[in-house]
Amino acid sequence: MKKDQPSNSPLAVNGKPEKSEEKTGIDRRHFIKTAGIGALAFSIVPRHVLGGTGFIAPSDKLTLAYVGCGTQGMREMLPMLAVPEIQIIAVCDPNRDAVGYRDWSKNGLRDEIRRAINKPDWQPGGENIVPGGREVGKNVVDSFYGNIRASDNFKACTAYADYRELLDREKDLDAVKIMTPDHLHGLFAIAALKRNKHVLMHKPVSNRLQEGKAVIELARQKTNIVTHLVPWDSNGSMxxxxxxxxxxxxxxxxxxxxxxxxxxxxxxxxxxxxxVPVPDGLDWNLWLGPEADRPYSPNYTNMVFRGWYDxxxxxxxxxxxxxxxxxxxxxxxxxxxxxxxxxxxxxxxxxxxxxxxxxxxxxxxxxxxxxxxxxxxxxxxxxxxxxxxxxxxxxxxxxxxxxxxxxxxxxxxxxxxxxxxxxxxxxxxxxxxxxxxxxxxxxxxxNNSYEHNKMVDALSLFAKSCKAGTQYPGSFPEAEGLxxxxxxxxxxxxxxxxxxxxxxxxxxxxxxxxxxxxxxxxxxxxxxxxx
Known part of the structure; x- marks a missing residue:
């Protein structure tokens, strides 16, 4: 992903990157692999995390709510935790425990988390198989900050089932990262933008055209609010x-x-x-969100949700x-x-x-x-x-x-x-x-201004852009045609x-x-x- 740009490199022209800043990309498999490799390094404490040169005071950090603690959400949370400019203060997911999750491998994500939080015997609880759920998200955030960033005087993060409640209660929140199933992307982005929160989100902007247009129009109106769609960082050069x-x-x-x-x-x-009974700890109504009520099925959720039009x-x-x-x-x-x-x-x-x-x-x-x-x-x-x-x-x-x-x-x-x-x-x-x-x-x-596999650097750039109120490539309006x-x-x-x-x-x-x-x-x- 993106590396910090040099000071003479324009972040944007009228909210869009100049043509000279086309990127070279990595495919999704490399993206996931890189996240895993990066997690290996997170147990080594960078000097700037402990204070001294490069230390960032808690008051200067971007406070962020992490919304969506499924397997991909947890995987992308790990490099974010290592970014000194960002402090995750809340997590949100309608599923409480690590129950019913599927992943690309049985123990891969668990082992990534163990390395990141420096706990070789860590277990996700629940079924003790594939990690996921808001309690796992909270545990990982608290464990990482407690072990690696203790000098930040970190207060335990809060876990929410309902995104609406999170936005109502977290008054000091600066930004959200949305890692939910597709049908919640647009709705959650609109709710955040209406409250002047910066939004980092995975694709798509929405799985409905009219809703996606509404997100983009609102993002365009909020000139001082930064929006960024994650897959931009993996696009190749033309x-x-x-x-x-x-x-x-x-x-x-x-x-x-x-x-x-x-x-x-x-x-x-x-x-x-x-x-099939609803798993204990899953609020099925919240998972459905805006979509019509229907009986629960594990074949709607987690890794298989993207195959359904709804x-x-x-x-x-x-x-x-x-x-x-x-x-x-x-x-x-x-x-x-x-x-x-x-x-x-x-x-x-x-x-x-x-x-x-x-x-x-x-x-x-x-x-x-x-x-x-x-x-x-x-x-x-x-x-x-x-x-x-x-x-x-x-x-x-x-x-x-x-x-x-x-x-x-x-x-x-x-x-x-x-x-x-x-x-x-x-x-x-x-x-x-x-x-x-x-x-x-x-x-x-x-023509690369930054490397794509540097996830920590990209997230650092997002945080700095949010603090400055300056857009950088990959904003929601730039994705309108797609x-x-x-x-x-x-x-x-x-x-x-x-x-x-x-x-x-x-x-x-x-x-x-x-x-x-x-x-x-x-x-x-x-x-x-x-x-």
Missing amino acids: DQVMAWINDGKIGKLKEIHNWTNRPVWPQYPTLPTDN FGGGSMADMGHYSLWTVFNALQLTSPEVIVPNLTHYVGMGDHTPNFVHNDFSFPTGCTVKFKYPANGDRPPVDLFWWDGGIRPTVPEELIAINEEDLPAEGMMFIGSKGKIIAGFNVQNPRLFSKKKKEVKATIAP TEAVNLYAASLRSQKLLKYDAATRQITNVPDANKYLSRNYRTGWDPATI
Whole structure:
């Protein structure tokens, strides 16, 4: 992630990064790996934490509430604890204990926490398997500060089940980090922004277009409030790709393709029917938040929530923020005019005959969605293709000619009238294939003002920006085009129809019924106007 910029490096121009500050990225697997490696170092006490040079007085720290203590939330909490400019004073999660969590490995997160808090025998409690829950979050915060930052005169952090209560009670709070399931992102961001709290949040801005727009508009109005969407820090550099495009190396740009092997979680073809009791310590009503009441199921929560339209944003919301944000910026992609879905469907066998299920409750196992973007300035109209579920574009003839038999599991490709650029998922290692020349590899080094895998430095920059009231790259308004795309992706899959979109009215014009997928019916007590 980002390293502190030099003093002569502009943080932003009109709230947006200059083009020269495009980033080189790391993929999500490296992001997680880096967090784990970083945690190994946290048990070594930095001198500036103990006082002396670089010591930061408690009154100068950014007070922060950590909202969402699931596995990814806990994993990203560890580097934040090591940032001397930040003090976590509260945690929040509707789940009290470490019960029902799933993770990429059985003991990986537990061992990361042990190293970070310097307690080799630490156990998460609950089921004593995978850590998670607000009591674990509170325990980790208190343990880290008690062991590593005792000189800060730290007061024990407070644990809340209800985010609304947290905001009402924590009067001295400066900022929040939101690490909840997708359906709570927009609502929680609005509540924080209305109270003039800085917001650090994971993707997406919202899993509903209208709600996402409301978040972005509010963030734009709050000029002294800093917002930052975490995946910006993992985006790659478009420097070399744009140099080739602008030099006409591939002719007229026609198509962009981005593909991923996600989902790596179940995409359920039917709704849960098992009668499963709510785990002790989980407030199911709070977990549902604004969404309609329904019986509890473990197949809605934790790692699998993103496969449901109500609770997640699918593979594009999960991974597209890491790969496409820099592409949107460089090519000035704003609002698509047409969205064309192509998806798999589920067929069951019931009573000796096929049962075709019209599924508008969960994302498909795999799909392709095409977005048609109009011309913008000197850029001609261009089609963006998103592929997921392991589905990839056809292997280009250019790769076959050099005896490459397949595309990688995840990648990106730019197709022009005279050639192609093929790159990694985050636009890394681009290669030019022109009709006039053989393969050309990148010659322009990515222009980096800071390194992405320095998570502590990035969080330090966030804290300093909040204290100064100055935006830096990756704010919510900068993600507007991508927010529109990921939500129209979901609406097109859910309706299973070609959609025509009017950006001015934010309405689907050819399938009026599909507009219901762009907004949310809020339960009583959860309307953003009153929260």
